[in-house]
Amino acid sequence: MTGPVWIPSQAVADASNVERYRHWLSTHRGLDLTDYAALHAWSVAEPAQFWGSLWEYFDILGSPYEQVLASAAMPGARWFTGARLNYVDQVFRHVRDGVAIIDEPEPGQPGRQITWAELRRQVASVANTLRELGVAEGDRVVGYLPNIAEAVVAFLATASLGAIWSSCGQDYSAPAAVARLGQLAPKVLFTADGYRYNGREQDRREAISLLRREIPSLEATIAVSRLGLELDGVTPWSADGDFPLEPAAVPFDHPLWVLFSSGTTGKPKGIVHGHGGVVIEHVKALSLHLDLGPSDTFFWYTSPSWMMWNYQVAGLLVGATIVCHDGNPGYPTPGALWELAARLDVTVLGTSPAYLQASEKAGVHPSLPKLRTLGATGSVVPPAAYRWVATELGSHVALASTSGGTDVVTAFAGAVPTVPIWTGEMSAPCLGVALAAWDAHGRALVDEVGELVVTQPMPSMPLSFWDDPDGHRYHDAYFAVYPGVWRHGDWITMTSHGTVVVHGRSDSTLNRNGVRMGSADIYAVVEKLPEIVESLVIGAEQDDGGYWMPLFVVLADGVELTDDLKTRIAAAIRQDASPRHVPDEIIAVPGVPHTRTGKKLEVPVKRLLQGAATADVVDPQSVDDAGLLDVFADLSSRRSRRRP
Incomplete structure (x- = not known):
């Protein structure tokens, strides 16, 4: 066992959001939680108190709730009963002077910046268009889009109506997109004529035609012009006009989006998450773990097919500026992603272990003076990558290796601004995550490899699987091995010094370059x-x-x-x-x-x-x-x- 590769300075720790929250608990709850380990232990021992404190601390916009945790059974936990809210209200409480979204294509194409006020205006305009198309609460709206600002606008407009969003990146073939989005019987499809990747135009008109033929429920298709190609029978994207934005107050567990599993054993499973569970989990994760706030620029290299797209959009929930990019991270040079992040003064950057390894092999020497945290997820980060990051980026950058899943659209374990980072290890279980490594008999293991389990419910656990009326597929996916306990499908070690080591999948999910397939x-x-x-x-x-x-x-x-x-x-x-x-x-x-x-x-x-x-x-x-x-x-x- 080697020692820590990164240790937070006292100044960094004291200024962190998680320390502010810990002191707030002392002042407002009378809790003497001396460090992160004590804070985490309390968060899983007293889940109702913990999650209830987050509602107050982050001042979640919504009607009052009756109980924080009315039922702790898994599956079937019931959170914040009686509360009504909307994801979009939590986003636009941060409207101010400044930029909300930076949209950057590959070099050679003009980028865009969308202010907070302009984002709100565009979301209201597109929501009005959807309303005129007959989209109502509970209807499905889907995106077959690259990672561009319009994808964020379409999602927020959909969510504001209480409709349900789902998306695939345009790198997915049309049949693969139909296998996912077609299950939802959507009313409206948002798409784009194509995108540019690796210096080449990717014409997606034929794929769009197939989607429109194979999804008979579609009543309208709205297309963004990225390449200037003609598309017949579609409505051109427009976000003009001034309309009021009036997000619908929906129940805490009202569906927000459907994310799809990788389809390992057959038809991809649609995983339904709720407005409230996502809001409270994401403000926790992005504020207390990634230490994000209104002064930050947040860029995770991702695709609308992957949960990290949803995670990046959640930067808006805490007032951060987010970056959309639909290009190749290695074009036109192996260090293109680093160069883009440096030019945009990114403070929190996310990428994959594969890109870190590729950068090292290519002899890239990134310089990002504004970068504070480098996130890496999607697969196991090898020890060599920790050492490379420490050498190349310096002691001011923490490598935040995280592990979670589409299933909960967040992390189970990752970095904490007040906790050292050990080579090849994740600093700690995340707050509110009752994480353990179990053997086949349900015994907790320390310093031994076991199955990743979560023994207490989390608000962002799925509401259900799509088209699973009696819940048997949902139960079988996570709770069949250890009844009442979430089994995720990863091999992990919980170390005696409090860190978490992920060894890879214990099931058959493919995971190429950070994207599960x-x-x-x-x-x-x-x-x-x-x-x-x-x-x-x-x-x-x-x-x-x-x-x-x-x-x-x-x-x-x-x-x-x-x-x-x-x-x-x-x-x-x-x-x-x-x-x-x-x-x-x-x-x-x-x-x-x-x-x-x-x-x-x-x-x-x-x-x-x-x-x-x-x-x-x-x-x-x-x-x-x-x-x-x-x-x-x-x-x-x-x-x-x-x-x-």
């Missing part, structure tokens, strides 16, 4: 090819911090895995799923092992490829052809011998 999207493409009988894709975290994503294919009789066939498989995946879904390698195997009920053994094969013994990962008696496990065990052994 589903194997089902790849199978749907590959297994349509006549040469392929079946396929299996695995994402395996490596000991050196790398990530290996091979695709195994079972070939039809007489077919060979030639370079030409590999090229065609990759091209099909790139076109019908996305470029991120293209595997690192394509390998022919004699067969794919299944459970006796026909489910592909993704998790056991992943663990075999990471070096585990067959007896430790699966009972051969439960496999339809146990001999196939040897194929993957042998492959793992050969790869291990080839490594230096």
Whole structure:
């Protein structure tokens, strides 16, 4: 175990939002919480007191509530009963002189700045358009958009009406977007003719036409012109005019948005989150953990397909300026993202571990004098990245490695401005998160690897899954292994010095460059090819911090895995799923092992490829052809011998 790689100065700790909150608790609640560890322990021991204190401390705009926590059962916890509020009210309480959104495309294209007053005017205008289209409380509005300011405006306009938002980035293929957004039977689609990425125009008109054909519930399509291309039968984007903004006061648990799971085991699951749960969780996370406030510029490199887009938009909830960017972080130079952040005086920047590693390999030397916090999530941050950040960015920048999920649209563990950062570790569980590592028998582990569990409810846990009326899919996803306790699907270690180490997924979710993806999207493409009988894709975290994503294919009789066939498989995946879904390698195997009920053994094969013994990962008696496990065990052994 190495020592801390970053230690907050006394001045940084004293000036932090979390310290202000701790002192407020002392003054207003009479609580003697001496440090962050004591504060966290209280937050999970007394959840009603903790979350109730946040409502008062942040002065959440809403009608009075009856009880903070009327039921603590999981699933089914009931928070802030009787309260009515709207996410949008919490945003526009911060209206003032200054910039709310900076919209920056790739170099060579003009950027834009939208003031707080202009943002409010645009949101009111688009909300009026939606109202005229018949959108009402509970209706669904979806976006197939790049990460641009209009996506934020469309979301806020939707939320202000009490309608439900959902979105996909335009890097998703049309079939993948339909598989998600089409489930919601939306009334209105917001989209764009395309975007620019890596110096090239990406025309999305054909994809938009497919969405409009395949989602019969659509009554209107509103299109932003990014490339100046003609689109027939759509309403051009307009945010002109002056209209009153009157956000609807909705119940605390009224649906705000639907985020989609990666689709690991089939059709992507729609995860429904509520206005109130998101508001109170996000003001907590962004203020107390990321230390954001009105003087900050917040930029997380993300896409509307990923929960971090929603997380970045939440910067508006605490009055920060947010940055929208839809380009390649490595264009036109490997350090383009760093250069953009420096030019915009970004104080809190978020990226992926993969980008940190790529920057180191490319010899990038970033200089960001205004940067205070560098966030990294989406996959495990390797120890080498901590050291690189400390060397290149200096002691004034904290590397805030965080781990959470689309499921709760926040972090379970991460950095705290008053707590040291240890190489390869997350500083602490987040406030209000009763985090633990459990063994198979539900026993808490310390300094040992176990399943990530959360033993107390959080307000941002899903209200439900979409189209799951009796809640059985929601229950089975998180609560089937440990009844009444949330099991997330990560391997973690809770250390004896209070930090958290995440080792990767304990399930089969793919996680390429910080974006979670589903194997089902790849199978749907590959297994349509006549040469392929079946396929299996695995994402395996490596000991050196790398990530290996091979695709195994079972070939039809007489077919060979030639370079030409590999090229065609990759091209099909790139076109019908996305470029991120293209595997690192394509390998022919004699067969794919299944459970006796026909489910592909993704998790056991992943663990075999990471070096585990067959007896430790699966009972051969439960496999339809146990001999196939040897194929993957042998492959793992050969790869291990080839490594230096």
